[in-house]
Amino acid sequence: VQLLESGGGLVQPGGSLRLSCAASGFTFSSYAMSWVRQAPGKGLEWVSAITGSGVGTHYADSVKGRFTISRDNSRNTLYMEMNSLRADDTAKYYCAKDPMGVTRAFDIWGQGTMVTVSS
């Protein structure tokens, strides 16, 4: 069972970035997924969640209207489209598997991908 994030990098304020999370070792479409971020030296912050079918999505107030979570179950891949990026979006972004749905807990995490927003 593995999650592998990619797509992070350096972007200017106001710019956009798309993160990907490739899943393997489990039936991807059966599970809700979330993105969680961690600013350098700071704590964890839940960002967004999506149901297994992709129909239902939820966002933290801090990213609502700027970030869009999606998934392609045929490719076993989770995405996060990030627009209007700000300096306070700088963080390591983790994808996490939600085994029981309803964002109850996250049992598998990727290694994270770093996003740096700076001019």
Place this chain on the structure above:
Amino acid sequence: QSALTQPASVSGSPGQSITISCTGTSSDVGGYNYVSWYQQHPGKAPKLMIYDVSNRPSGVPDRFSGSKSGNTASLTISGLQAEDEADYYCSSYTSGSTRHVFGTGTKVTVL
């Protein structure tokens, strides 16, 4: 949605027991039995240690236990070991548009 409140640091000697508190509100910790705890070593991804207040995933030592009373959840580590030195985060499902909230984090030091 504010972060759940945890003590910044807790320490103990090997073999001792320590408890980390996690205080929220009736909209999160107090309202649902969906509190989980994560261990994070430096430079590593978080690891699920407790879910649904007191359940341990397979492979987590029974030295780790969880409980809840009202709006406060707790993680107890019994028989503290050197490898338990890490950051610990609580989290909870929450009502409203923001579906999940993490705690502020606690650094556990093994003396």
